[in-house]
Amino acid sequence: MSSLDLTGGEVGATCSAEPGCITCGDVAVVLSVETVEGSDARCRDEQGREELVATELVGPVQPGDRVLVHAGVAIERVDVAENLERRSPQMGE
């Protein structure tokens, strides 16, 4: 796979006008897949708001999957339960 060097070439790695603009703030939201429409998925948040999301970057999705969405594009799948399990023992140390 070709890669884009995002390290500045010097470090050894490859690799709304209203307050709260979701894109500019690097904010991403967790949505649940409701239906799949080709390369897009109709997704819903916890408040019931719907959004059509491009899913090419996370591979095939199916209803019930949870995805992290930024600027109308799913950029990763989400596993909240796994993280909550992992969180508890660390906090209690």
Add this chain to the structure above:
Amino acid sequence: MKFVDEFRDADLAAMLGREITALCEPGRHYKIMEVCGGHTHTIYRYGVQDHLPEDIELVHGPGCPVCVIPMGRVDDGIAIAERDGVILTCFGDMMRVPGGRGSFLDANARGADIRMVYSPLDALRIARQNPDKQVVFYAIGFETTAPSTALTVLRAAAEGIENFSVFCSHVTIIPAIKAILDSPDLRLDAFLGPGHVSTVIGCRPYEWISRDFKMPLVCAGFEPLDLLQSVYMIMKQFSEGRAEVENQYGRVVQYDGNPVALKVLADVFTLRPFFEWRGLGSIAHSALQLSPKYAKYDAELRYDLPGVRVADPKACQCGEVLKGVLKPWECKVFGTACTPETPIGTCMVSSEGACAAYYNFGQYAKQRLSLEVLQ
């Protein structure tokens, strides 16, 4: 609310605050930079600093994409928008960023057609709906946002849409961190890594920070407990004499990032030799432009642009704020001449900008009061 309340639990926050305090070495002052503007927003919205001991200072970094756009590139956007038959589209926060010839909102008032979109895919939809117009997307953002632009270009190419192009000001985070570490103005002890950028690039690109600078970096989520746990993980490293890259945001961040997104980025973009960052100056290999394969979608090639470097207003100290050298309330015009309603500097425009976060969530009043008492 499912999966949100768990990350905002006040009792857990208090417990974490106590554990963090217990890990502090007496007499030592810790400076931890949160790189991402989204973290800055959470810290002030939820009072995260209030749960930390005074020995731990959170320093704001350059990770607000709006805040680092130089004024000259705002003017370039306005020059495109003022052409006949052009619709310029951009994210919401860009509308109020001041350039040398005013903001996009000012340009709209003069008759330009600049529209706010939620996604670059919305800009492509506008292009489909307006075949007699040229639609330009003014692309900003770090590696979180760049894949969305890349995907949009790929869809435009696949559909053969010719009346769409991108004015690309996407930037990359690693060179900015390096510029900060090379700056003689600032001494840092650790970093809170940008969670959503890391979703795309992973954690590996930060390893040089712990290896070469012996500094911990923890990729952090955006809820209050995410940040407190990340500070706890940093303090744990200090207490155990470690300096490592760790991932607190494991529910979405894979250590090697999203390989599909990275592949799309590599296909659509190439690195610019240099890019000017507001406040940080020109940084090598720190921004993206469309690759030759997709040059016909590059608005900088499609249009003749002023491309003029515009100096920041003298009163504005956004540069020092972006580098973490100054706190927002230490700027001479903060809260007086410069407010969210009439921003002089970019840090006051976006709600993720450090100045706006201070201003909107009450830290301004508290800090200013302390200063007056001291004087």
